[in-house]
Amino acid sequence: MSAVNQERLLQVLLAPQISEKATWVADKNEQVIFKVTSDATKPEVKAAVEALFKVEVESVQVLNVKGKVKRKGRITGQRKGWKKAFVSLKPGQEINFVGGE
Numbered sequence: 140m141s142a143v144n145q146e147r148l149l150q151v152l153l154a155p156q157i158s159e160k161a162t163w164v165a166d167k168n169e170q171v172i173f174k175v176t177s178d179a180t181k182p183e184v185k186a187a188v189e190a191l192f193k194v195e196v197e198s199v200q201v202l203n204v205k206g207k208v209k210r211k212g213r214i215t216g217q218r219k220g221w222k223k224a225f226v227s228l229k230p231g232q233e234i235n236f237v238g239g240e
Contacts, residue, residue, distance in 0.1 A: 148187040151179045156223055168227065171234050175201070175224045184224045188234075195229040 155161075156172040164170050175184055181199040188196050202225070206218035228234070 145190075148183065148190050151175055151183050151187040152191065164225070169230070171226045171228065173224050173226060175222050177203075177220070177222045179222060179224070181224075184226065188226050192234050194232040194234060197227040197229045199227070200225040 153174040156174050161172040164172060181201060184199045185196045202223050204221050204223060206220040208215060208217050
């Protein structure tokens with residue numbers, strides 16, 4: 140892999156998505172949810188997760204989340220949209236975000 144590709148992979152994943160739904164999905168489907176850059180592709184997300192966490196990825200599904208419309212009095216605005224990726228790990232693989240053993 141070239142240095143540019145390696146650099147790009149470090150920028151693709153923004154943060155793990157931690158919520159009740161994300162925890163439920165992680166337990167039920169053995170998936171991990173990440174917030175990713177809006178121009179990220181499935182192969183990029185797969186490569187980034189495998190490189191950063193040293194795990195094997197089975198598949199990746201991506202979802203564009205639309206920004207909410209917010210109002211303050213008469214003025215309306217819209218939050219930015221973002222993209223999240225559902226990463227399915229191969230059986231026996233696990234990502235532990237909490238430090239320690």
